Amino acid sequence: MGLADRFPKRAPVAVKGAEARAEAMKDLVFGREFTDHMARAIYTDGVGWHSHELTAYGPLVLSPATNALHYAQEIFEGLKAYRHADGSVWAFRPQKNAERFQRSARRLAMAEMPVDDFLGSIEAVVQADHEWVPSVPDSSLYLRPFAFGSEPFLGVHPSSEITYLLIASPVGPYFATGYGPVSIWVTREYNRAAPGGTGAAKTGGNYAASLLPTNEAYANGCQQVCFLDAATDTLLEELGGMNMMLVLDDGSVATPRLTGTILEGVTRDSVLTLLREDGIAVAERDISIDELTDGIRSGRIREVFACGTAAVITPIGRLASKDFDITVGDGQPGALTTELYNHLTDIQFGRAEDVHGWLYPLVP
Ligand SMILES: Cc1ncc(COP(=O)(O)O)c(C=O)c1O
Numbered sequence: 001m002g003l004a005d006r007f008p009k010r011a012p013v014a015v016k017g018a019e020a021r022a023e024a025m026k027d028l029v030f031g032r033e034f035t036d037h038m039a040r041a042i043y044t045d046g047v048g049w050h051s052h053e054l055t056a057y058g059p060l061v062l063s064p065a066t067n068a069l070h071y072a073q074e075i076f077e078g079l080k081a082y083r084h085a086d087g088s089v090w091a092f093r094p095q096k097n098a099e100r101f102q103r104s105a106r107r108l109a110m111a112e113m114p115v116d117d118f119l120g121s122i123e124a125v126v127q128a129d130h131e132w133v134p135s136v137p138d139s140s141l142y143l144r145p146f147a148f149g150s151e152p153f154l155g156v157h158p159s160s161e162i163t164y165l166l167i168a169s170p171v172g173p174y175f176a177t178g179y180g181p182v183s184i185w186v187t188r189e190y191n192r193a194a195p196g197g198t199g200a201a202k203t204g205g206n207y208a209a210s211l212l213p214t215n216e217a218y219a220n221g222c223q224q225v226c227f228l229d230a231a232t233d234t235l236l237e238e239l240g241g242m243n244m245m246l247v248l249d250d251g252s253v254a255t256p257r258l259t260g261t262i263l264e265g266v267t268r269d270s271v272l273t274l275l276r277e278d279g280i281a282v283a284e285r286d287i288s289i290d291e292l293t294d295g296i297r298s299g300r301i302r303e304v305f306a307c308g309t310a311a312v313i314t315p316i317g318r319l320a321s322k323d324f325d326i327t328v329g330d331g332q333p334g335a336l337t338t339e340l341y342n343h344l345t346d347i348q349f350g351r352a353e354d355v356h357g358w359l360y361p362l363v364p
Pocket residue numbers: 078238239240241242243263264265266267268307308309310
């Protein structure tokens with residue numbers, strides 16, 4: 001703590017009154033309402049990072065020639081601030097997000113933000129907007145740090161100016177139905193990322209590319225899309241916004257290895273750590289779509305779940321594609337899946353001891 005001073009308030013910010021805030025936080029939908037403040041910093045070639053400030057959340061004025069609007073030089077992160085029963089507010093492993101933000105920046109030829117600036121922007125916004133951190137169960141303040149090439153110039157080259165912003169949104173459960181099984185559509189038509197591409201970076205283009213296949217998923221009664229690898233079209237990669245794991249009948253867990261085409265999830269790493277500590281064998285390896293479908297049919301694969309910051313752990317009850325439609329087990333959340341969901345959310349909400357030092361204090 002103590003890094004918030006890196007983002008000073010240079011001008012007064014008008015804040016919503018308690019009534020307007022309560023109204024905004026009544027029916028929390030993911031990512032629709034925003035708090036009073038945002039953090040900003042600018043990087044300029046030859047100068048470095050400068051003009052850090054805590055300012056009012058509000059519209060940006062951009063030149064129509066802004067790099068990111070044309071060539072998508074853009075990266076982002078997603079993490080949450082959780083309110084504990086005693087009123088204190090904590091982030092979950094934000095240093096991991098800071099490091100991934102730096103890796104994403106390198107891949108997109110952008111300036112890396114120092115870890116302490118990244119953490120400072122989180123502290124500044126959450127401390128200023130602490131009343132926006134909800135306390136109803138399974139709700140939190142979603143934090144969205146992002147940076148984009150803001151130079152107004154139509155040449156295809158790395159932007160000489162980068163704008164960093166952090167905005168915050170009070171959120172309820174990611175899936176309106178809360179914790180419960182979802183249906184996944186495995187697309188055979190589209191891929192998310194190719195070897196040598198930007199799959200391991202958290203950059204908007206990956207998500208733009210996932211929208212059409214996600215529509216395909218919706219049209220087939222599924223909530224998320226699952227991608228196979230672009231090189232062979234046989235290996236399981238990840239969902240549009242979550243990593244994937246399988247629980248086998250010998251009690252072990254398997255998850256696709258980090259090939260450079262999938263995102264290295266903070267939740268994925270946390271789940272693998274908890275499993276290994278519980279003495280559960282974990283394999284990060286290639287998993288073919290045939291192994292997955294045959295294994296679900298034969299009972300060799302007992303549980304399938306997705307993991308990511310937005311929904312933490314999501315049981316997968318059904319997998320469908322143009323050539324199969326199968327139910328995982330009895331279609332209900334598996335025992336290990338539910339145990340992991342409870343374990344992780346208990347740590348995040350301060351109900352279980354944080355033996356790893358994963359919680360980062362934001363507001364006492
Ligand atoms: C494509 C993709 N994979 C995986 C994840 C899970 O990452 P994390 O656990 O860090 O949220 C996300 C979400 O951020 C994602 O967008």
